[in-house]
Amino acid sequence: MNLHLNCCTADQLSAAERQRVSGLATAHRDADPAFARWAAGYGVIRHDPLTQLRVRQMVDELVALGRTPDAATAWQRLAAADRVTSAGMWLVAHMTYSQRVRSDGAALEAGDFKATPEGHTGGSLNMVPAYAGYLLMDALDGVTRAWMMGQGHCVAAIDALNLLVGNMTDRHAERYDRSDAGLSRFVGDFYAYTINPDGTPASPLGSHVNAHTAGGVMEGGYLGFAELQYVHAPLKDERLVAFLSDGAFEEQRGSDWAPRWWRAEDSGLVSPIIILNGRRIEQRSQITQQGGERWLDRHLRLNGFDPIALDGRDPASIAWGIHVMESRLKAGTAVPDADVRLPYGIAETVKGFGFPGAGTNASHNLPLPGNPAKDAEARALFNEGAAALFVAFPELEEAIAALNSHDDQQRLRERDHALADRQVDPPWVPAIADRVAGGESSPMTALDEQFVAIAEANPGLRVRVGNPDELRSNKLDRTLDAMKHRVHEPEPGVAESTTGAVITALNEEAVVCAALGNKGGLNLVVTYEAFAPKMLGAVRQELIFARHQALAGHPPGWLGVPLVLTSHTWENAKNEQSHQDPTMAEALLGEMADISRVVFPPDANGTAAALGHAYAQRGTITTLVVPKRPVPHELTPQQAQALAVNGATCVAGDPAAAVILLVTTGAYQLQEVRRAQARLVDRGVAAAIVYLGEPGRFRTPRDPDEARYVHPDSTVHALFPVDRPRVFVTHTRPEPFLGALRRLDTGPATTAALGFINRGGTLDVPGLLFANRSTWAHVVDAAAGVLGESRGNLLSEAELAAVDGRGDPVTILRSEAGNAS
Numbered sequence: 001m002n003l004h005l006n007c008c009t010a011d012q013l014s015a016a017e018r019q020r021v022s023g024l025a026t027a028h029r030d031a032d033p034a035f036a037r038w039a040a041g042y043g044v045i046r047h048d049p050l051t052q053l054r055v056r057q058m059v060d061e062l063v064a065l066g067r068t069p070d071a072a073t074a075w076q077r078l079a080a081a082d083r084v085t086s087a088g089m090w091l092v093a094h095m096t097y098s099q100r101v102r103s104d105g106a107a108l109e110a111g112d113f114k115a116t117p118e119g120h121t122g123g124s125l126n127m128v129p130a131y132a133g134y135l136l137m138d139a140l141d142g143v144t145r146a147w148m149m150g151q152g153h154c155v156a157a158i159d160a161l162n163l164l165v166g167n168m169t170d171r172h173a174e175r176y177d178r179s180d181a182g183l184s185r186f187v188g189d190f191y192a193y194t195i196n197p198d199g200t201p202a203s204p205l206g207s208h209v210n211a212h213t214a215g216g217v218m219e220g221g222y223l224g225f226a227e228l229q230y231v232h233a234p235l236k237d238e239r240l241v242a243f244l245s246d247g248a249f250e251e252q253r254g255s256d257w258a259p260r261w262w263r264a265e266d267s268g269l270v271s272p273i274i275i276l277n278g279r280r281i282e283q284r285s286q287i288t289q290q291g292g293e294r295w296l297d298r299h300l301r302l303n304g305f306d307p308i309a310l311d312g313r314d315p316a317s318i319a320w321g322i323h324v325m326e327s328r329l330k331a332g333t334a335v336p337d338a339d340v341r342l343p344y345g346i347a348e349t350v351k352g353f354g355f356p357g358a359g360t361n362a363s364h365n366l367p368l369p370g371n372p373a374k375d376a377e378a379r380a381l382f383n384e385g386a387a388a389l390f391v392a393f394p395e396l397e398e399a400i401a402a403l404n405s406h407d408d409q410q411r412l413r414e415r416d417h418a419l420a421d422r423q424v425d426p427p428w429v430p431a432i433a434d435r436v437a438g439g440e441s442s443p444m445t446a447l448d449e450q451f452v453a454i455a456e457a458n459p460g461l462r463v464r465v466g467n468p469d470e471l472r473s474n475k476l477d478r479t480l481d482a483m484k485h486r487v488h489e490p491e492p493g494v495a496e497s498t499t500g501a502v503i504t505a506l507n508e509e510a511v512v513c514a515a516l517g518n519k520g521g522l523n524l525v526v527t528y529e530a531f532a533p534k535m536l537g538a539v540r541q542e543l544i545f546a547r548h549q550a551l552a553g554h555p556p557g558w559l560g561v562p563l564v565l566t567s568h569t570w571e572n573a574k575n576e577q578s579h580q581d582p583t584m585a586e587a588l589l590g591e592m593a594d595i596s597r598v599v600f601p602p603d604a605n606g607t608a609a610a611l612g613h614a615y616a617q618r619g620t621i622t623t624l625v626v627p628k629r630p631v632p633h634e635l636t637p638q639q640a641q642a643l644a645v646n647g648a649t650c651v652a653g654d655p656a657a658a659v660i661l662l663v664t665t666g667a668y669q670l671q672e673v674r675r676a677q678a679r680l681v682d683r684g685v686a687a688a689i690v691y692l693g694e695p696g697r698f699r700t701p702r703d704p705d706e707a708r709y710v711h712p713d714s715t716v717h718a719l720f721p722v723d724r725p726r727v728f729v730t731h732t733r734p735e736p737f738l739g740a741l742r743r744l745d746t747g748p749a750t751t752a753a754l755g756f757i758n759r760g761g762t763l764d765v766p767g768l769l770f771a772n773r774s775t776w777a778h779v780v781d782a783a784a785g786v787l788g789e790s791r792g793n794l795l796s797e798a799e800l801a802a803v804d805g806r807g808d809p810v811t812i813l814r815s816e817a818g819n820a821s
Contacts, residue, residue: 021049021050021053026049032071032075034071034072034075034076035052035056035071035075037075037079038075038078038079038082038316039052041082042079042082042083042086042391043082043086043388043389043390043391044086044089044313044353044354044388044389045082045085045086045129045313045314045315046313046314047314047316047317048311048314051311051314051316051317051320054317054320054324055078055316055317055319055320058140058319058320058323058324059071059074059075059078059140061323062074062140062141062323067140067141067142068140068141068142074140076402077136077139077140077402077403077405078136078140078316078319079399079402080398080399080400080402080403081132081133081135081136081315081316081319081399081403082315082316082399083391083395083396083399084132084135084161084164084165084391084396084399084400084403085128085129085132085315086354086389086390086391087164087389087390087391087396087399088128088131088132088157088160088161088164089125089128089354089355089389090386090389090390090391091160091163091164091183091186091187092119092121092124092125092128092156092157092160093121093125093355093382093385093386093389094183094187094386095119095124095156095160095186095187095190096117096118096119096121096156096190096366097113097114097117097119097368097372097382098112098113098114098187098372098382099112099113099114099184099187099188100112100184100187100188101180101183101184101186101187102180103178103179103180103183103393104393105386105387105390105392107383107387108372108379108382108383108386109379110372110373110374110379111373113371113372113373113379113382114191114373115371115373116191116371117366117371117372117373118190118191118365118366119156119190119191119365119366120153120154120156120207120364120365121156121352121355121363121364121365121366121367122277122351122352122357122358122363122364122365122367123151123153123154123245123275123277123351123364124153124154124155124156124157124160125157125352125353125354125355125358125363126154126157126275126277126312126349126351126352126353127149127151127154127157127158127243127275128157128160128161129312129313129314129315129318129349129353130157130243130273130275130312130315130318130347131147131149131157131158131161131243132161132315132318133314133315133316133317133318133319133321133322134147134241134243134318134319134322134414135161135165135167135403135414136315136316136318136319136403137241137318137319137322137323138411138414139402139403139404139405139409140319140323141323142405142409142411143239143411144406144411144412144413144414144416144417145239145240145241145271145322145414145417146215146217146233146234146238146239146240146241146417146418146419146420147215147240147241147242147243147414147417148217148218148226148229148230148233148240148241148242148243148419149209149216149218149220149226149242149243150220150223150224150225150226150227150242150243150244150245150248151220151223151243151244151245151247151248151275152208152209152218152219152220152221153207153208153220153221155205155206155207155208155209155210155213155216155220156190158209158213158214158215158216159172159186159205159213160186162213162214162215162414162415163176163177163178163183163186164178164396164400165400165403165404166400166404167214167215167413167414167415168214168415169204169212169213169214169415169552170553171204171212171552172204172212172214175189175204178393178397186205189203189204189205190203190205191205191207192205198703200551208220208221210545210548211545211548211549211551211552211554212552214413214414214415215414215415215416215417215420216420217233217419217420217545218541218542218545219541219544219545221541222537222538222541223245223247223248223251224248224251224255224509225509225513225516225537225538225541226242226243226244226248227242227244227248227249227251227254227255227258227272228254228255228509228510228513228514228517228538229513229514229516229517230242230244230258230270230272230517231258231261231262231267231270231272231342231517232261232267232464232503232513232514232515232517232518233268233270233419233517233518233519234267234268234269234270234418234419235266235268235418235462235520235521236265236266236267236268236462237268238268238269238418238419239268239269239270239271239326240268240269240270240271240419241271241273241322242270242271242272242273243273243275244272244273244274244275245274245275246274246275246276246277246278246287246288249274249286249287249296250286250287253507254505254507254509254510254513255510256303257303257505257510258270258272258305258342259303259304259305259341259342260304260486260487260488260505261486261503261514262340262342263486263498263499264329264332264333264340265499266462266499269325269326269329269330270325270329270342271321271322271325271326271343271345272342272343272344272345273310273318273321273322273344273345273346273347274296274344274345274346274347275312275347275349276292276293276296276312276346276347276348276349277312277349277350277351277352277353278292278350278351278359292348293309293346293348296346297309297346300344300346304341304342305341305342305343305344306328306341306342306343306344307343307344307345307346308321308324308325308343308344308345308346309346309348310345310346310347310348311347311348311349312347312348312349312353313349313350313353313354317347318345318347321345321347322345324343325343325344325345328343329342329343351363351364352364352367354385354388354389355367355385355389356368356381356382356384356385357369368381368382369381419519421554421557422519422520422556422557422558423557424461424519424520424521424557424558424559424618426559426615426616427454427457427458427461427522427559427615428454428457428458429450429453429454429457429612429615429616430453430454430457431637432446432449432450432453432608433449434605434636434637435603435604435605435633436633437633437636438633439632439633440630440631440632440633441604441630441631441633442475442604442627442628442629442630442631443601443603443604443606443607443626443627443628443631443667444474444475444476444564444566444607444626444627444628445475445604446604446605446607446608447475447476447564447607447608447611447624447626448475448476448477448478448479449478449608450607450608450611450612451476451478451479451524451611452478452479452482454522454611454612454615455482455483455522456482458522461520461521461522461559462501462518462520462521462522463483463501463521463522463523463524464501464503464514464515464517464518464521464522464523464524465479465483465501465502465503465515465523465524465525465526466503466511466512466513466514466515466523466524466525466526466527467485467502467503467504467511467525467526467527468504468505468506468507468508468511468527468528468531469504469506470528470567471502471504471526473567473628474526474566474567474628475566475628476526479502479524480495480502481495483500483501483502484496484497484500484501484502485497485500485502485504486498486499486500486501486502486503486504487500503515508527508531508532508534508535509534509535509537509538511525511527512525512527512535512538512539512563513538515561516538516539516542516561519556519558520558521559522559522615523559523561523562524561524562524564525561525562525563525564526564526566527563527564527565527566528565528566528567528568528572528579529565529566529567529568529569529572529581529582529584529585529625530568530569530572530578530579530580530581532563532565532583532584533581533583533584533587535563535584536584536587536588539563539588539621540587540588540591542621543588543591543592543595543596543621546595546619546620547592547594547595547619547705549619550595550619550705551705555618555619556618556619557618557619558618558619559615559617559618560597560614560615560616560617560618560619560620560621560622561614561620561621561622562611562614562615562621562622562624563621563622563623563624564624564626565584565585565623565624565625565626566625566626566627566628567579567628568582568625568626568627568731569581569582569731569756569768570627570666570668570731570765570768570769571627571628571629571765573760573762573763573764573765573767573768574762574763574764575762576760576761576762577758577759577760577761580756580760580768582625582731582732582733582755582756584623585598585600585623585625585731585732586732586733586736586737588621588623589695589696589732589736589737589740590736590740592702592703592705592706593696593697593699593701593706593709593710594620594705594706594708594709595619595620595621596620596621596623596696597614597617597620597621597622597623597694597696598622598623598625598694598695598696599614599622599623599624599625599644599647599693599694600624600625600665600666600667600692600693600694600731601624601625601626601640601643601667601693602631602634602635602643602651602666602667602670602691602693603631603632603633603634603635603640603667604631604633605633605634605635605636605637605639605640606634606635606640606643606644606693607624607626608640609637609640609641609643609644610622610624610640610643610644610693611624612644613641613644613645625666625731627667627668629765631667631668631671632671634651634670634691635649635651643691643693644693646697646711646715647692647693647694647695647696647697647698647711648690648691648692648693648694648697648698648719649690649691649693650688650689650690650691650719651670651689651690651691652674652677652687652688652689653677653686653687653688653689654688655688655690655718655719655720655721655724656721657686657688658686658687658688658724659685659686659687659724659725659787660680660685660686660687660688660724660725660726660727660783660786660787661687661688661690661720661721661724661725661726661727662676662677662680662687662688662689662690662726662727662729662779662783663689663690663692663720663726663727663728663729663744664689664690664691664692664728664729664730665691665692665693665695665728665729665730665731665732665737666729666730666731668731668765668769669729669730669731669755669774670689670691672729672769672774672775672776672779673689673729673776673779674689674776675776676776676777676779676780676783677689679776679777679780679794679795680780680783680794683793683794685783685787685789685794687783690719690720692728695737695740695741696709696710696740697709697710697711698710698711698716698720698741698743698744699740699741699742699743700742700743716743716744720744722746725746725750725751725783725786725787726744726746726750726751726752726786727751727752727753727754727779727782727783727786728741728744728751728752728753728754728755729753729754729755729774729779730753730754730755730756731755731756732755732756733755733756733757733758734753734754734755734756734757735753737753737755738751738753749786750786751786752782752783752785752786754772754773754774754778754779754782755772755774756772756774757772757773759771759772760772766813767809767813770809770812770813773803775812775813776812777795777799777802777803777812778803780794780795781794781795781800781803798811799811799812
């Protein structure tokens, strides 16, 4: 019977089983007044007989293990959670509709309501029992777990409960408390739209989890990323509760693969809980259309999960689910060679449970039929719904005190959980062999060697390598041999291991989230440049949240994550134009330069230095655009380190003495610019080459934090004298590149830019350069334009014909720039 209690819902019991469960629950209530007080429920919170028996069994276990002092204390905390849950739902309803809170429970009048109500009310109401159940479990066994929520639009539940129990960030604590004035200020700040003189939001409350949400680690604005990150987030001996959305279940199918990645050897305990309320914004969720909880149970079992049915309306059921999921993981890993299936809680509920409008599409946002500020019927419904949730404040204060057991248990507040403030010491970066001048090699091979050296020198850092498909093709042989693909059943003779660090799946979002989730470790993500835009949503959400944390005064302490774009646009000339796409670098160049570093190493030494420098950062993502084919060695190790730090360097000539600047970004572009410079010098034109490896360091800053990262005018003008005409030759499209670098653009008469112009096909590298007007001859032609020189003085007739699209491209592609007549 006990096993059956752990595997089913009340609806799945047979009639005889339901009768037996009900009888047992009644007997326990009759024998134990403390149990009976909790079992009676509170307000809209009900504990069905199955939950009563499950929780009774859990309490007995906790007392026997010494995790809870005694059963009476447990029942007191369980009853307290009911009252805190009810008050949390009450406050969430006020956040949507009212601008005043009355702690005496009196009905609100028309003037107490917002003129324009707003809120993701239904989902937030559903999250209150879930988050309260998490707080309850922490209090019951004295362990502060981490939490993560994928449905960030349900933040009202988190912020409301955090305010009620006093688990707030400094910004919230200085503004809100449980007085009528403090609570009224709180609900008034929700969707207030007020703005500071500097353009930042004045309210610390957001529409989604933000940097002021106590314990928040991700915004959850783009559904599906918590589902991909949670299994990689806790380190060994840590615990995480992940609240997931049934809508996001449709968004990211890579979440089905979580059991492929969890291992007792290097993973913390995870308790994923899907809030199965059955509705999206405008219709039923696909899970509900397919058959609801029973269909989801079968689906999860087929994908390696161990599903557990929970009552999503009951915080005690959520707490029990956390306890059972952790117990199953611990029990399974205690048995050698056991096939441990990853538990998964299915918290079934009704969208908007506990308030008028529940179970309808309207419950998603504004569940009432009208605005209580103007509509008497809606106002009556609000007051009726609020009254059913109201908890008298003396009773609420007693319940809060019962849950706030942190001092007695000597544990952290939930705002300070393990994931909330990762602080990782910078890794030691060993020097690798110098690639000597005059030779050539693959920059990706250097990156491979450097990464393995860093990982081996820092064994305390858990490694995650996000890999959509082709590590060996991308020259990461050492990485794969050392780290190995993570699989359940290794294939003989293949670099695979059950505890491998390489997370391989042909799903760019899933693998980038493996690295983004591993904030306590060392990470690397490698992908084809053309496929990287599929990662953009996850990367951008991470960048924004990290920057907001820094602006809030608690910058993230996780090691910078390198995102390597290789087999890139110009190397993929051999493939069709779908494989020729610099969009990712362009998009991330548009993000704030102090957290989104976009770097183009020119050679092997430059790549090794750039990788080491990426790990020296905190809370940043460094996009490295790296060739995998051999390219000439351009930099000494010292020059490479200087480029990594400064973002640009002069590699030929003197900018102060030259009559023109040739500014290049990209390894293949540098080769063409060197040929162009040779032609110009041969024609008596003094040209300097500036390699611009991190363009964002030279942009016009958009706010004070970015200004502290970008270079001052003195540094910019030393490399880019204002009176020198210039030609930019870039790996990217020229328009977004120049748009980001308006500070370096002297206008169309004296500045030209060449780059990818959306032309491609099945070509070789020289052919793709020609198709996009980026060969050395096109550079020389552009130089003639900004210098006001005659084209014929710098290029031959045959070369001009080729540049103009009238002659044979071979004239350019096979000639030696400096010696052609």
